[in-house]
Amino acid sequence: MAEEDTDRPSEGHPVLTGVVALVAVALTVGLILGGGALAVSRVLGIGGSDEATSGSTVQETMFLPPVEPTNPDSEPLLTLAPNPEGSVSQFPSDEPSEEEPESSISLQAGQTEVGAMERIDLTGVYPGGEGAILQxxxxxxxxxxxxxxxxxxxxxxxxxYIQTGKPGPNRFRVVDTDDDEISNxxxxxIG
Incomplete structure (x- = not known):
């Protein structure tokens, strides 16, 4: 009877045999995928190579201009004042306007011409006016x-923003409700 047991294949560890087979398949698939990824990265030039670093004369550089101190302007550069032709000026004027007194509240209108009851966006800057209510x-x-x-x-x-139906030229300003500071x-x- 002992001879019959040695002639049969070993069936005592089927789980161990399955685990070994899975590990072998995983290693084979991993090696194939890794080799493929390496080949693709070399073809596409990803990751660099020894030839690029030793044989190339081109070097990547980054140029930064020298740092220069800036002088803060006395008034904000956010103001866009309309010029006589009706278009909006991109730069504030250095000369004070003869029509408007100097004010610390700077007001701009987003539109110079609108139809009746269309939206007119009003924006501005009020240095030192944090929390103020402007009428x-x-x-x-x-x-x-x-x-x-x-x-x-x-x-x-x-x-x-505001909306009005009054046709023709309209003039708007804002006033600080606490200290009566007036904007331009x-x-x-409107028309």
């Missing part, structure tokens, strides 16, 4: 009157 005013019948819109200053800037005026044609 929008409109010039009518020779006097400035409150428009039913306000804006709050946050990070020294403010933004709001902006002109928008």
């Amino acid at each position: 929008v005013q409109q010039f009518e019948n020779g006097t400035w009157g409150d428009f039913p819109v306000t804006a709050t200053v946050s990070n020294e800037t403010f933004t709001t 005026e902006v002109k928008v044609t």
